[in-house]
Amino acid sequence: MNSTTSILRALGLTVALVLSAAPAWAGMSKGQLLYVPCSSHVYHGVKTRPFELTVTLTVRNTDPWRPMTLSAVDYHGSDGRLIRRYLETVVMVPPLSTREFTVEQNDTSGGAGALFLVRWKAAAAMNEPIVEAVMIGTTNSQGISFTSRGVALQE
Numbered sequence: 001m002n003s004t005t006s007i008l009r010a011l012g013l014t015v016a017l018v019l020s021a022a023p024a025w026a027g028m029s030k031g032q033l034l035y036v037p038c039s040s041h042v043y044h045g046v047k048t049r050p051f052e053l054t055v056t057l058t059v060r061n062t063d064p065w066r067p068m069t070l071s072a073v074d075y076h077g078s079d080g081r082l083i084r085r086y087l088e089t090v091v092m093v094p095p096l097s098t099r100e101f102t103v104e105q106n107d108t109s110g111g112a113g114a115l116f117l118v119r120w121k122a123a124a125a126m127n128e129p130i131v132e133a134v135m136i137g138t139t140n141s142q143g144i145s146f147t148s149r150g151v152a153l154q155e
Contacts, residue, residue, distance in 0.1 A: 078111030
């Protein structure tokens, strides 16, 4: 028994140490619906002028052995309405590869609170993909860029 434990026992306190390890399947899934926040523009300046951005959504298959499929990549506006469906059919994403989807800089239809909903599936549990939006814009000598990562809404 160490001195800290002795002092705590003398004070009548009990200390329990709980060790937990992440299960072997942590970060593994057979499919998810992902919410990816993005912005077609942000506001700046005194008069809150919109600064237009190009949005690039990347879906990265992080599994070195298993392919995955994308069944939906849907772009929604700040008001939640569907603006564009990027997929007509299911798209295969081979191991360690990436698929990209772009919203042009002059397309401000999504607004500052735009989002993508991405649905992916796999035949067996695999490493979860990294799905993120990269926003970048340049005007005159000013530039801005930032990223946001998708979060799972459902398995």
